[in-house]
Amino acid sequence: MLLSLCTEYYQIFLCFAVLNGVSCSLIFTPSSAAVNHWFYSRRGLANGVSLSGGAFGGIIFPLIFRALTSRIGFAWTMRTIGFICLLSSTLSILLLRTRLPPNKTKGATFDLRAFRDRRFLLTTVAIFILEWAYMIPITYFSSFAVSKGINITFSYQLLAIMNGTSILGRTVPGYLADRLGRFNMMVITNFACATFTFSLWFAAAAISTTNVVMLTVFMTLFGLSSGTGVSLMPVCVAQISETKDYGKRYGTAYAFASIATLTGTPIAGQILNSQKGSYTGLVAFCGSCYIGSMIFFGLARGTGKGWKLMEIY
Template sequence: MSESPPPPTTFREGGYGWVCVACTFLMNAHTWGINAAYGVFLSYYLSTDIFPGTSSLEYAFVGGLSISCAMLIAPLATYLDKRISTRFVLNLGAILETVSFIASSFVKKNWQLFLAQGACFGFGMGLCFCGSVGITSHWFEKKRSLVNGIGSAGSGIGGLIYSLAVGKMIPELGLPWSMRTLGIICFVVNITCANLLRVPSETRAAASASVKVPTLPLTLLKRLDFVLLLAWAFFSALAYVTLLFSLSSYCVAIGLTQQQGSLASALLSLGQAFGRPAVGLLSDHFGRIFISMIASFLAGLLSLVVWIFASSAGLTYFFAIIVGLFAGTLWASAAPLAAEVVGIQHLGAALGIIWFVLTPPAAVAEAIALQLRNEVGSSKPYLRVQLFAGFVYIGSAACLAWLLVEVRRKRRVARLGTDKSDL
């Protein structure tokens, strides 16, 4: 006897879904937003040498380690979400983040910093992000890209606030109490949001009634369209992390102050706060793959034609805002694009694979950037870094251009098959 089909998922396009959008926004602000402020921490570590004997490459590794650990834990987050609950994953992530900041306030050696601010924070951030990123897609269909853009804009607002706040707190409170303050704020906000976020009851019912979908269906890797999506995500993450963690130290390298570097990082986050919802809104109207492709290309173009020539504070601030509109497209568009390519029923599994694939670029991006820097005193100390970021962003756009061609080809074949069956 064949199994009955699962009940269809109802897209309410509102109601409690907007509560989930607000919670996702706040959680992104207190995970990715605070992580974006690591550029300020990095600038402080490099200028003070607070852990003697630690190289600039090792300091950069802390920021990359946090993002790579966040991506590395994605399959486990997906598994725990299916086996236990979304709420468990989110609460565990909130607790790990808090432990990270409190532990970081007591570190005395660089390896302790790697574990606390790098690995522990990364695992907490990954659980919070992976547990929450797909929830709003289950509440909306027509506005799916828009609400994902609004939710991911939280990281831009958080990055803006915390880049400025950290730059102010460290001189006035000292590094230990700055860490403790961040830990307390994170705990209160993230625990609250973790217990408010949930998927629609119809989605849970459909999942229970349907045939079980593997946590990581590796058959997706045999599909060209999904592989192209992974390639776009890989290159986007590589360029994004390079830009995010390099901008503040770039300002110091060209003779600006550490506070001006903090402001540049904050303005980059401000650009993302406006850019991500705008990309989402345009995607819903003009095509999600097409708009993401244009945004990725513009991020690369701006790095090549503006950042390279930004030798003053004003031009650097302008670049930070304008490139921020497009730089974080990956985080706003990954879930809607995955749903479009593999279907909503495979969204969680597809995102788990995407985040896992982002582990290597997140780990090595800033280390590569530091190795590409020219010698101190050079007229353009970050020229190779700027070229690297620009061309990698353009490469990611090329992957989406190919994906767009592939998706249109599949739709054309499907229409021809439907027409023949009607004859």
């Protein structure tokens, strides 16, 4: 609502970057933690289903914005989106329940002692690197598509395609993770993201011609494989934590991961500027981060369960 009234850059920065960033964190972190209170054996599927709403929003909101700005203007488009958020958030507050009472004995500060657990330390590093990678396609793929000669409308529709397939990418791997292992699934899907990034996106960035099919296939496959970066990371933290300590551990891990969310996009942008508009370095950075995250999830899995290939963890 405040964004609809902004006329200066500092106002946009305060409303959208600061207030919106803090608000989204206050909504996302405890709501995801509450879901994990209620499930254990099917925790991956439950978290995937609940967080698939984010992918659905990723489809709807860009389409709403594109459809309404030309009809009612930017200000009333933002207010319309604000009313939608107000309704959905109110319903969430009415429906959300926690299973355990607040753990007041340990306070509400960061649980830095959790880093003594090597599984938690390795998992937090893996999440940090994954957050570096995850935001790059979301932020830069539309501008990349435009640079390849694709019209602006379809470039935004590619993001909608990614979010559409991400619904399956959050639920189906969650179902499989409950049977094959949550850390195992993170290793597999990170490997898939790295493979698709280097084989499809890097190839599209390296050639001068426009290949709409290649870009569409990449966003489809990337949405399917990258959805676990949202749905299964909280489940991995829950698996190596006692339920009563999960909220604090989850908040601690994501407090550090938020630094990656803050810095990953500017780093990618600096790489893009240094190459004078060529996206190959940016794409290589994204794919390398997925490889790094895969390695650390693998190390966390080996530390927690052992190094046998077929172990479920």
